[in-house]
Amino acid sequence: MVRFPIIDEHQASLRAGAVLNGGKMKYYNEMFEGERVRDPYARLNDWIETMPDDFRQMKQAEAEALFRRIGITFAVYGEGGDPDRLIPFDMMPRVFEQAEWRRLERGVKQRARALNAFLRDVYGRGEIIRAGRIPARLVYRNDAYEKAVVGVVPPRGVYSHIIGIDLVRTGKDEFFVLEDNCRTPSGVSYMLENREIMMRMFPQLFRKNRIEPVDQYPALLRRTLESVAPPKCNDRPTCVILTPGHYNSAYYEHSFLANLMGVELVEGADLFVDGEFVYMRTTQGPKRVDVIYRRIDDPFLDPLCFRPDSMLGVPGLLDVYRSGGVSICSAPGAGVADDKAIYTFVPEMVRFYLGEEPLLQNVQTWTLWKEDDYKHVMANLPDLVVKEVHGSGGYGMLVGPRATTEEIELFRKKIEANPSNYIAQPTLSLSTCPTFVEEGIAPRHVDLRPFCLCGDRIELVPGGLTRVALREGSLVVNSSQGGGVKDTWVLSE
Amino acid sequence: MLSRTASNLFWMGRHLERAETAARLLDVGQRITLLPNTEAGYQNEWNSLLQASGTSGVFAEKYGEVTQEKIEEFVFFDRDNPSSVASCIEKARESGRIVRTALTSEVWDALNVAYQELRKIERKSRSKLDTASLTEFTTGHTATVRGAINSTQLRNDGWHFMHLGYGLERADATARLLDVKYFVLLPRIEFVGSGLDSYQWQVILRALSAHRAYHWAYGGDVSAGRVADFLILNGESPRSLITSLYEAVWHLEGIARRYGEAVPAAARDKAREVLAALQGRDIDMIFDEGLHEFLSWFIGEIGAISMLVHEDYLLGGS
Numbered sequence: 001m002v003r004f005p006i007i008d009e010h011q012a013s014l015r016a017g018a019v020l021n022g023g024k025m026k027y028y029n030e031m032f033e034g035e036r037v038r039d040p041y042a043r044l045n046d047w048i049e050t051m052p053d054d055f056r057q058m059k060q061a062e063a064e065a066l067f068r069r070i071g072i073t074f075a076v077y078g079e080g081g082d083p084d085r086l087i088p089f090d091m092m093p094r095v096f097e098q099a100e101w102r103r104l105e106r107g108v109k110q111r112a113r114a115l116n117a118f119l120r121d122v123y124g125r126g127e128i129i130r131a132g133r134i135p136a137r138l139v140y141r142n143d144a145y146e147k148a149v150v151g152v153v154p155p156r157g158v159y160s161h162i163i164g165i166d167l168v169r170t171g172k173d174e175f176f177v178l179e180d181n182c183r184t185p186s187g188v189s190y191m192l193e194n195r196e197i198m199m200r201m202f203p204q205l206f207r208k209n210r211i212e213p214v215d216q217y218p219a220l221l222r223r224t225l226e227s228v229a230p231p232k233c234n235d236r237p238t239c240v241i242l243t244p245g246h247y248n249s250a251y252y253e254h255s256f257l258a259n260l261m262g263v264e265l266v267e268g269a270d271l272f273v274d275g276e277f278v279y280m281r282t283t284q285g286p287k288r289v290d291v292i293y294r295r296i297d298d299p300f301l302d303p304l305c306f307r308p309d310s311m312l313g314v315p316g317l318l319d320v321y322r323s324g325g326v327s328i329c330s331a332p333g334a335g336v337a338d339d340k341a342i343y344t345f346v347p348e349m350v351r352f353y354l355g356e357e358p359l360l361q362n363v364q365t366w367t368l369w370k371e372d373d374y375k376h377v378m379a380n381l382p383d384l385v386v387k388e389v390h391g392s393g394g395y396g397m398l399v400g401p402r403a404t405t406e407e408i409e410l411f412r413k414k415i416e417a418n419p420s421n422y423i424a425q426p427t428l429s430l431s432t433c434p435t436f437v438e439e440g441i442a443p444r445h446v447d448l449r450p451f452c453l454c455g456d457r458i459e460l461v462p463g464g465l466t467r468v469a470l471r472e473g474s475l476v477v478n479s480s481q482g483g484g485v486k487d488t489w490v491l492s493e
Numbered sequence: 494m495l496s497r498t499a500s501n502l503f504w505m506g507r508h509l510e511r512a513e514t515a516a517r518l519l520d521v522g523q524r525i526t527l528l529p530n531t532e533a534g535y536q537n538e539w540n541s542l543l544q545a546s547g548t549s550g551v552f553a554e555k556y557g558e559v560t561q562e563k564i565e566e567f568v569f570f571d572r573d574n575p576s577s578v579a580s581c582i583e584k585a586r587e588s589g590r591i592v593r594t595a596l597t598s599e600v601w602d603a604l605n606v607a608y609q610e611l612r613k614i615e616r617k618s619r620s621k622l623d624t625a626s627l628t629e630f631t632t633g634h635t636a637t638v639r640g641a642i643n644s645t646q647l648r649n650d651g652w653h654f655m656h657l658g659y660g661l662e663r664a665d666a667t668a669r670l671l672d673v674k675y676f677v678l679l680p681r682i683e684f685v686g687s688g689l690d691s692y693q694w695q696v697i698l699r700a701l702s703a704h705r706a707y708h709w710a711y712g713g714d715v716s717a718g719r720v721a722d723f724l725i726l727n728g729e730s731p732r733s734l735i736t737s738l739y740e741a742v743w744h745l746e747g748i749a750r751r752y753g754e755a756v757p758a759a760a761r762d763k764a765r766e767v768l769a770a771l772q773g774r775d776i777d778m779i780f781d782e783g784l785h786e787f788l789s790w791f792i793g794e795i796g797a798i799s800m801l802v803h804e805d806y807l808l809g810g811s
Contacts, residue, residue, distance in 0.1 A: 246590055267497065281808070
């Protein structure tokens with residue numbers, strides 16, 4: 001038996017912490033508490049300790065071959081090189097106990113309900129604004145607010161049907177929401193495929209650990225979509241997934257989900273509007289479509305209503321939507337709820353609409369259009385994370401403790417030019433999870449994106465996408481920035 | 494089924510068959526150049542074969558003079574040549590990727606492996622590759638894909654569309670190969686019936702993996718009439734015009750039966766008509782009418798059937 005060297009946690013926790021707290025800051029390690037292995041990881045620890053030396057390399061190569069063969073790649077066109085890239089997959093799973101998960105689940109569902117209530121409200125009477133809890137300007141002058149759908153209430157009042165909530169952990173019971181994704185969160189195919197690959201490679205692990213399954217997700221998604229059929233549909237609804245096409249980086253996911261749900265994967269050109277309905281072009285002539293799970297952004301949905309140069313959408317789609325001939329998931333305009341400026345008000349939404357205290361905390365956020373916040377942030381840039389309000393993918397952000405003085409000064413100028421485009425947050429001590437790296441096993445920072453389904457019921461499969469920052473000390477988990485993925489386990493009772 | 498899906502399946506079939514044709518063409522060319530006594534050396538033959546695939550213009554523009562290496566590069570690897578093996582495999586795989594949901598994992602696997610292996614070959618040094626292994630690579634992988642289709646795909650409309658693509662493409666390819674033999678390959682009319690003539694026929698039979706089958710079916714001599722009969726009218730020959738067309742008709746019937754009266758079936762009607770016209774001929778009639786004239790007519794009819802498939806099914810009825 002050969003043990004992998006477990007790299008010194010302190011060494012791995014690195015500069016980010018050192019800068020912040022004079023080297024005293026500790027990250028929450030999800031597997032180890034000092035020398036002790038935490039309960040959920042006990043069996044995994046045996047597995048690692050009895051793993052032969054060359055076994056890991058062999059299995060890692062096998063996993064990569066499987067991914068490539070199945071075709072799970074994310075396509076990056078226009079950068080040269082191989083357009084089909086693999087997201088690095090780490091074989092070391094991340095584990096939650098049942099009780100931990102239950103708490104998370106309640107928090108995620110609560111947040112999902114509040115976000116949908118907010119959307120229903122701001123496209124209706126706007127009570128939360130009248131009550132002075134959220135500034136009108138942030139909602140009505142938001143780029144993601146769609147005037148075209150004001151007053152249109154989608155079936156069951158649900159605007160966002162698939163909500164991906166990005167969570168980070170800083171302690172045993174401390175979870176924070178980093179951001180909400182109410183439009184078209186991606187990554188669920190990795191949750192499903194990571195599990196498939198793990199079960200195929202390590203069946204014995206699944207026999208020893210009792211792990212909640214996640215493969216019911218596609219059936220639940222289809223049920224959710226069918227449950228929000230439009231008023232004019234009085235048969236079993238026909239659902240489709242609308243993709244921008246096979247050059248899109250998430251195309252694999254689109255076709256994967258369509259396949260598992262047993263629905264057609266359509267492009268804009270496959271659909272057309274005739275009278276009060278939307279149809280798809282089939283070999284047997286036109287076929288009516290009732291529910292569209294769209295994976296294209298609002299501006300591209302309908303060239304007659306939004307961007308006239310869009311070739312991805314369907315002319316006339318919005319008219320059919322407004323008159324109840326088709327459901328669009330997520331509903332046009334849902335993006336206003338996941339904006340980084342609106343984010344700070346989500347706990348307020350929970351209190352306002354649900355009369356409950358939020359179970360999941362927001363990360364403290366300074367909004368730079370407020371004078372006090374602005375002063376504080378500018379004085380403490382080296383300690384903070386600054387993000388663009390509309391940015392995504394880990395681009396256009398400053399991680400203060402990891403930046404050089406020049407980078408900070410450069411960013412300072414960008415902020416000064418347009419303060420209202422930025423928010424700032426403290427550098428969180430993201431939890432770490434053991435990860436296979438070149439030298440053996442070492443802690444790497446992780447986050448979590450569970451996928452919450454909202455239709456006639458609110459559902460959350462026990463699991464999600466764990467992203468891991470593979471670079472030592474890095475806090476950025478995005479796949480475009482050197483992040484990888486892990487299988488996420490919820491142990492059953 | 495989405496019209497776009499059907500269209501991709503149809504073209505996936507066509508491109509796989511076309512890849513195979515390109516590889517066989519390479520094989521024919523290579524064997525013919527081994528024959529010493531042709532008039533203008535091997536360049537002539539290669540030009541003829543490029544004409545058969547409709548790509549001699551593209552070749553001349555890009556490469557100029559004909560050499561064995563350039564031909565291999567062009568017919569097998571070149572992405573600027575839309576009919577090269579690499580182009581066709583890539584397009585077939587791209588079609589497959591677009592309609593991933595309509596394929597079984599076995600078919601996708603076979604298609605994807607073919608593509609990944611192609612990428613590996615492309616990285617190898619060209620001098621390490623011989624023509625025979627390139628041909629074998631192609632026919633091997635296309636056969637694997639076809640085997641996966643036949644053993645795992647549902648016998649639904651998608652399956653019919655794939656095979657329709659195969660059938661029409663194969664009919665077209667065999668007709669073109671025959672045409673090039675008679676119209677272009679043989680340098681002068683007095684060569685008909687000569688040793689060169691019969692050698693070229695054998696090469697074509699070999700390229701169609703049919704030289705043994707031919708000897709089983711006809712025994713002994715290779716004569717123009719018998720080979721033409723074998724490749725045009727023999728219903729046992731797997732690549733003959735009549736077999737290819739018969740299979741296309743069979744799949745068009747399958748589609749029409751499935752979709753019922755409400756969906757137009759002009760392609761099926763046309764294909765039936767052409768098949769009947771083939772069945773009503775014998776090889777002497779075809780030679781009397783002129784082989785080249787007959788083949789031109791046939792290639793035109795295959796084009797017309799493809800157009801009708803497009804109109805009946807691939808536009809989506811709007």
